[in-house]
Amino acid sequence: MSHVGAAPRLMLSVRSLNGVSLATRDRILEITARYHERESLAVTLSKAVDAGVDGVLASPTPALRAAMAELSRPVPIYAVIPTLSENGRHELVPGIEEVLARSRREAGAMTRLKLRVEGLVRPAMLYRGDLVTRFPLLAEAEASRVSSRALRGLVLDAWLTDLALATGHRRFFESYCRYVRRRFRVAAGFETHNLGLMLARLREWGVKPDLVVGPVNPWGLLMKPSLTEVLDELARTEVPVLAKELRAGGVSALAEGAQFARAARAHGLAPDLTEMDDPGAELRGLKQAA
Amino acid sequence: MTVQATEAPIDLAFPTSCPVLTRPIQTAVIGLGRSGITHAAVLSTIPECKVVAVADGRRDARRNLAGLGCKAPGFETVKRLLSKTKPEAVIVSGPPDERVRDARLALEAGAAVMVDGPLGRTLEEGRELERLAQSKGVPLAAAHPIAYHPVFAATQPLISSRALGKLHQVRSSMYLSRVFSVRQKSEACPPNAGGGVLAQAASDLLFLLIWYLGIPTQVRATSNSVYGSPEDELHGMMAMAGGGEMGFDSSWSVPGYPRPATVIECDGAAGKLLASDDALELDLFARRGGAGITRFGHATLPRPGRFDLDGEALYLQDSAFLAWVTGGPAPPNRAEAAIQVTRVIEALYASAKDGGKPAAVPA
Numbered sequence: 001m002s003h004v005g006a007a008p009r010l011m012l013s014v015r016s017l018n019g020v021s022l023a024t025r026d027r028i029l030e031i032t033a034r035y036h037e038r039e040s041l042a043v044t045l046s047k048a049v050d051a052g053v054d055g056v057l058a059s060p061t062p063a064l065r066a067a068m069a070e071l072s073r074p075v076p077i078y079a080v081i082p083t084l085s086e087n088g089r090h091e092l093v094p095g096i097e098e099v100l101a102r103s104r105r106e107a108g109a110m111t112r113l114k115l116r117v118e119g120l121v122r123p124a125m126l127y128r129g130d131l132v133t134r135f136p137l138l139a140e141a142e143a144s145r146v147s148s149r150a151l152r153g154l155v156l157d158a159w160l161t162d163l164a165l166a167t168g169h170r171r172f173f174e175s176y177c178r179y180v181r182r183r184f185r186v187a188a189g190f191e192t193h194n195l196g197l198m199l200a201r202l203r204e205w206g207v208k209p210d211l212v213v214g215p216v217n218p219w220g221l222l223m224k225p226s227l228t229e230v231l232d233e234l235a236r237t238e239v240p241v242l243a244k245e246l247r248a249g250g251v252s253a254l255a256e257g258a259q260f261a262r263a264a265r266a267h268g269l270a271p272d273l274t275e276m277d278d279p280g281a282e283l284r285g286l287k288q289a290a
Numbered sequence: 291m292t293v294q295a296t297e298a299p300i301d302l303a304f305p306t307s308c309p310v311l312t313r314p315i316q317t318a319v320i321g322l323g324r325s326g327i328t329h330a331a332v333l334s335t336i337p338e339c340k341v342v343a344v345a346d347g348r349r350d351a352r353r354n355l356a357g358l359g360c361k362a363p364g365f366e367t368v369k370r371l372l373s374k375t376k377p378e379a380v381i382v383s384g385p386p387d388e389r390v391r392d393a394r395l396a397l398e399a400g401a402a403v404m405v406d407g408p409l410g411r412t413l414e415e416g417r418e419l420e421r422l423a424q425s426k427g428v429p430l431a432a433a434h435p436i437a438y439h440p441v442f443a444a445t446q447p448l449i450s451s452r453a454l455g456k457l458h459q460v461r462s463s464m465y466l467s468r469v470f471s472v473r474q475k476s477e478a479c480p481p482n483a484g485g486g487v488l489a490q491a492a493s494d495l496l497f498l499l500i501w502y503l504g505i506p507t508q509v510r511a512t513s514n515s516v517y518g519s520p521e522d523e524l525h526g527m528m529a530m531a532g533g534g535e536m537g538f539d540s541s542w543s544v545p546g547y548p549r550p551a552t553v554i555e556c557d558g559a560a561g562k563l564l565a566s567d568d569a570l571e572l573d574l575f576a577r578r579g580g581a582g583i584t585r586f587g588h589a590t591l592p593r594p595g596r597f598d599l600d601g602e603a604l605y606l607q608d609s610a611f612l613a614w615v616t617g618g619p620a621p622p623n624r625a626e627a628a629i630q631v632t633r634v635i636e637a638l639y640a641s642a643k644d645g646g647k648p649a650a651v652p653a
Binding site for chain 2: 019022024025026029085086087089090091092093094095096097127128129130131132134159162163164166167168169171172193194197217219221222224225226248249250251252
């Protein structure tokens with residue numbers, strides 16, 4: 001069954017639990033401590049679904065899986081891959097091989113077997129380092145961490161997206177979208193911290209992912225190359241963009257950020273746990289205002 | 291009371307522009323570990339800059355970068371790279387024990403060089419590179435990207451303006467959760483690296499202190515090696531030329547810091563300042579009647595970089611270096627400033643080795 005439908009309008013992002021956030025160090029520590037217990041994350045996921053979110057933007061970490069196991073209801077997941085701890089983000093050599101080796105080590109027995117078979121047609125001996133050829137192995141290892149019933153999309157972490165974007169790796173962006181839709185029948189998405197350049201390149205290359213997640217806020221914080229260039233691209237793009245970092249690190253109110261993003265023609269919103277004190281209520285508010 | 295800068299803006303002139311290259315330039319990257327790959331990616335996004343070659347002795351490292359979409363040809367040796375291509379600027383990012391050799395080769399070939407900081411494992415190595423660059427008449431810099439971090443870049447003109455008055459005390463720290471086993475230690479600090487946490491992770495903080503406050507005259511230091519030599523923690527006190535002391539704490543074996551956390555606190559006669567990765571907090575006593583502490587978060591500070599790869603500091607640093615090579619102003623991390631860091635590192639290590647006795651900073 002295909003899960004590629006309309007792009008989500010509202011997602012709960014839990015990316016800050018992996019350290020991806022513009023919030024202050026104190027705020028990230030506070031949120032990490034608050035959601036340390038699986039039950040507290042489970043309750044918030046459940047409240048988010050009640051509030052009407054179309055999905056949760058999260059890496060399939062053991063903590064997320066434990067929280068989902070607590071719930072008897074399905075939670076649609078837009079899985080950000082590869083799963084990177086904040087340490088990994090700063091220590092791993094950028095590229096496909098180190099992160100693939102780590103994902104393999106952490107995969108279950110069935111997945112490792114699958115990867116061995118799949119690896120026969122994409123051997124390291126011939127294709128080591130080749131992002132296009134070796135990515136399917138990584139996707140296989142990462143997607144196996146989420147039940148196919150819950151998986152709605154695969155979103156490539158900005159750690160890898162922005163590297164491929166910097167080098168202008170058009171073939172990878174094309175093959176990524178094709179592969180994710182065909183193999184997993186879910187939405188193919190990208191997370192980026194260079195939204196303006198990303199949308200410009202996608203337009204130039206004629207590549208249309210199902211969603212792109214990037215920062216949009218009234219302060220222009222992390223809107224690269226510049227606020228005006230991002231706004232220009234948002235006005236032109238045909239790709240659904242979900243706005244994150246709506247509060248610009250805590251300076252704006254969530255409602256103000258959401259209003260700005262919608263006015264800038266963002267397709268949807270992906271507020272993070274660090275941007276809300278009462279996620280259930282605040283997500284419901286955003287849903288009603290849509 | 292703390293007031294957001296958004297609510298009570300005060301008239302501080304922060305640097306706001308992105309360095310611009312005045313003409314096209316060909317560049318190369320030597321060493322394709324984490325740092326080299328990031329440099330190669332960032333350089334690919336700078337207008338007028340073309341990466342014409344990369345070099346690394348490891349075939350897998352070259353394949354890794356090519357697999358990411360970098361089209362520049364890869365070479366096994368630096369000599370071959372320099373003989374086959376003619377880069378005008380070279381970024382040297384290999385392991386610490388290879389950087390000086392590679393930088394020397396690039397300088398001898400007449401290329402401008404930016405080497406990952408600090409500039410040389412010893413003062414002698416740094417001086418040698420500096421002399422070579424001078425004799426060849428080419429720009430030389432050491433990478434200290436923290437100087438381009440929005441908060442720390444904004445702090446420099448503020449301290450230089452003497453808005454805080456005479457400084458009584460400065461405290462600083464750099465903490466990181468990176469080394470918690472012998473294996474992690476060997477990864478973070480390969481053999482012949484020239485030092486532990488100070489040289490490999492905290493030299494950026496030292497660069498900031500010297501950039502802000504000048505070179506200290508004398509230092510005292512104690513170190514602690516939790517996972518074998520060299521040091522995993524180093525605590526130093528440095529005497530400032532104009533009086534007062536700077537405290538310096540560094541460790542890469544502290545839990546709770548998955549990303550490096552740098553903090554600088556200054557107490558002056560006319561005010562206090564706290565600069566961290568999150569924000570710049572300023573308390574100017576004369577303005578207390580109105581604002582109290584003013585907090586400049588990232589949203590309220592200039593962020594002129596045009597590409598973000600784990601922050602925009604690397605983009606700004608590489609652009610500033612290349613702009614210098616094409617005729618622009620010298621960046622703060624040019625060799626003559628970067629060598630001061632190597633001087634102080636040498637003094638701190640000398641003091642730590644001598645059980646914390648005062649050591650003069652070598653000339």
